[in-house]
Amino acid sequence: MINTTPPKILIFDAIQNIPLGREIHDALPCPNIYINANKLKQTSFYHIKRSIKKIYCSFKGNTKYFCHPKASASMTKTLVHHKPNIVLVIGFFYPYIDRDQLLLLQKKLNFKLFLLDTDTANRMESYQKLIHFVQHDLSAYDHIFSFSKGIMNFLCNLGIKNVDFFPYGAKVIPAENKTETNDIIFIGNPDIRRVACLESIKQHNITIYGRRWGRYKPLVSAELWQKIQTKDIWGTPLYDLLRQYKIVVNINTGVWCSLETGVNLRVFEALSLKRFLLTEYCEELHDLFEVGKEIETFRNQKELNEKIIYYLQHDDERQKIAERGYQKFLTCYTWEKRSQSLINRIKELL
Numbered sequence: 001m002i003n004t005t006p007p008k009i010l011i012f013d014a015i016q017n018i019p020l021g022r023e024i025h026d027a028l029p030c031p032n033i034y035i036n037a038n039k040l041k042q043t044s045f046y047h048i049k050r051s052i053k054k055i056y057c058s059f060k061g062n063t064k065y066f067c068h069p070k071a072s073a074s075m076t077k078t079l080v081h082h083k084p085n086i087v088l089v090i091g092f093f094y095p096y097i098d099r100d101q102l103l104l105l106q107k108k109l110n111f112k113l114f115l116l117d118t119d120t121a122n123r124m125e126s127y128q129k130l131i132h133f134v135q136h137d138l139s140a141y142d143h144i145f146s147f148s149k150g151i152m153n154f155l156c157n158l159g160i161k162n163v164d165f166f167p168y169g170a171k172v173i174p175a176e177n178k179t180e181t182n183d184i185i186f187i188g189n190p191d192i193r194r195v196a197c198l199e200s201i202k203q204h205n206i207t208i209y210g211r212r213w214g215r216y217k218p219l220v221s222a223e224l225w226q227k228i229q230t231k232d233i234w235g236t237p238l239y240d241l242l243r244q245y246k247i248v249v250n251i252n253t254g255v256w257c258s259l260e261t262g263v264n265l266r267v268f269e270a271l272s273l274k275r276f277l278l279t280e281y282c283e284e285l286h287d288l289f290e291v292g293k294e295i296e297t298f299r300n301q302k303e304l305n306e307k308i309i310y311y312l313q314h315d316d317e318r319q320k321i322a323e324r325g326y327q328k329f330l331t332c333y334t335w336e337k338r339s340q341s342l343i344n345r346i347k348e349l350l
Helices: 020-027 046-059 072-082 099-109 127-140 149-157 192-199 211-219 235-242 254-258 265-272 283-287 301-313 315-333 335-349
Strands: 009-013 032-036 086-090 112-117 143-146 163-165 182-187 206-209 245-250 276-280 296-298
Touching: 009 020, 009 072, 020 032, 020 086, 020 335, 072 099, 099 127, 112 127, 112 335, 143 149, 143 335, 149 163, 149 283, 182 235, 192 211, 192 254, 192 301, 235 245, 235 265, 245 265, 245 301, 245 315, 265 276, 265 315, 276 301, 276 315, 296 301, 301 315, 315 335
Parallel strands: 009 032, 009 086, 086 112, 112 143, 143 163, 182 206, 182 245, 245 276, 276 296
Antiparallel strands: none
């Protein structure tokens, strides 16, 4: 039986620079408290204490991932003050509060601990960080909502069964009749796979944004480097930028490809702006969209290049796909729609 009492939700947003948590806060159909984890007051002399503890662990020969929570007292004070019955963590809690301390607070204050998983795939770039995240963070949650079926299956194979597939959404952006003055844009940080894919289409009029590209400069050709802006872009500046481009290209990292997943935020952001999306293929796209009618996909560098050429030459067909993708977004994937689904599922779990 579904609990009809509105839950008192505290959103603990640990994802830096991305407006995901704030957009969910604004869209939730019930009162909720938004806490930006990065604005919590740090423990006094945190950096000194962390350095001493890290040296001690290293001296003892501890090879596990090192973590020293930075805001345990502030997080405790926040939870005691607000007394939520749901704590929804976006991302992770381990850099901010000790797991045992959080579980003691959960028992004392009687709240459910849920995770909106945005970051498991990114933890896989470091096996020590991934093991810590799985054993330390994930085992603490009453329920997990993952943006990825690939991640969901990975966790289920580890015996973590309390996981739902919960695709992302995006905010509804007011329509603007801006002319598409540029051809192609890719926004995202680099890895070797993305470098290789982008090198294969560098002959086109493409713009690339991402803060960490400077680290990869020795591995990037001079021709491609001229097309790169080494900075992040989110929120209104991102929306204004995407409106100017005919094609939004979405390329998965190597880690995401190994999990056969890749329905990231960029997919929904592009559709919310009625942009034509050319995204890397993964099976779970078929659960969300009509591939070829609402979005387009590519499976390799050759197909990526061929479809860029084709859709730049066929404006009418490209625009029809963008329009159908936009209508699917409005029907299913606005944050208002996704948040209502989240609340309904949370009520079932209470």
